[in-house]
Amino acid sequence: MEFVRYQVDAGQHFYDKLHQHPEWQLTWIKEGKGQLMVGDYLGRFKPGDVYLFSANMPHVFRSDPEYFSPEWSRQSIGYTLFFDFEALGNHIWEVEEFAPLQQWLLQIKGCYHVKGMTNSFIQEELMLFGKKEGLDKLMGSLHILRQLQQSKEMKLLNKLIPQKNYTETEGKRMGQVMSFILAESHRTVQLQEVADLANMSKEAFCRFFKERTGKTLTEFLSQVRIHHACQLLQETDLSVSQIAYQSGFQNLSYFNRAFKKFRGETPKEFREKF
Template sequence: MKKIISFQIPKSNKEFVRFQIDSGRHFYDKLHQHPQWQLTLILEGKGQLMVGDYLGRFGPGDMFLFSSNMPHVFRSDPEYFEPESEKQSLGYTLFFDFEALGKSMVEVEEFVGLQHWLSQTKGCFSVLGKEQKKIRGELMQFSEIQGLDKMLTALGILKNLQVSDELHLLNHLIPQRDYTETEGKRMGQVMSFILTQSQNAISLNEVAAVAHLSKEAFCRFFKERTGKTFTEFLAQVRVHQACQLLQDSEMPISQIAYQCGFQNLSYFNRAFKKIQGESPKEFRGRVAKLGTKMY
């Protein structure tokens, strides 16, 4: 898997579109951001996607569009990090560097509509429906094209995204400013700690120490950047892990609750219903009956 520089990606000032294949046991697991727009198709692997204030599941067949400088991480599930695991992850990504087009973005008439769309579109989007199918076909062939064909295909993909009415915005809170490198690294350390330790008891003192902040300063820092309190975010992480186990295993609900870090079954039931809109039992029954993908 190609390594991504912390909080940036390798950048060429002359490359408008770059195609990248991420193939390995797990996806890059550090929170990062970059000025390029990103379009990612997940072909293999599953886990939790954290981007801005959004936390949700990803899996094969999912496609996501990120506008510039959206902090994000595709955190593969724990089994993908186990030394003996034979699980694999595979994703196809396009990075669009609009700055590489220079003045043409604002001076060339044909780019006016695209420029307006870019200025109005901010956040992380799930790409759905027929447009996703069109773009998926282009991505699967993208490594085989070069030169002008590469440029035309990239512009065609952007046109499909621009006219699509099936871009589903995942963020509720759109950041008013980009993370500094220091803020990004701090948030990355916090998210890595939470996502890897969520099955254990985590105190506010512990997570504040990871951020090298006082409890009060950490609470402000975390709420401003995620729109959630630490307790709310941790409950959401644990509920998403419980969703996976409810769908993929036959473990009793009580065992799943404790395995995901809930020390109290009644609290687990309340938190699950608040986040998912149904009880754990109802969720398990629904996905078993309909074969519904939970993420």
């Protein structure tokens, strides 16, 4: 049993299945980009991003499609610390010095994007953490937690906090659904085929999905498609209409309305910023 576990993930792409675990997770994306899905949040991750996940938050770093291509040569690299507070036992919270940490842990729920000087500090610490052992490892982890506790540079990403943990079956089912949506969002996706994938009736699936994402399947699909459109607007010279159809929208005017509702600006205005 250990309080803190250090892990470096290096490969063509990150682990692409939605998952959760009882440990808290602090991850620095050193290389690679794609979509981060956690709770009701879906957004882009890129090199230099640092994220903190509280316990049992379902999440996945879904690398962009090119990272799954056999011809792709660049790596995805992430540095992670897993904190197992259960390993400390309950008696440690009776120690006066640990009271502020316990209070902070009770308040911090969800996924946080760590920015600014705190982000730079975490990157430096994680780069060197693999060399630490014994008390140095313990003291280093507490030093990192203290910096996070005192930081004003953490932005909460997800609004919906799961009220109960997924069972293993529910987690696997949700993971299959999310992988399918991310892979197939470029085309028309029918409710029935997603419900069939989850082995549920349409009515039961709609309740299951809304409870865990805070959105209907249609709303979530639009969000995924708009995120993909944002990427294409930034990284390609394709026309707005080409991007709309490549992202899964069958109607240009609907794409423009949905984009403005979600982003607060038109696709053209978004592109001009970059």
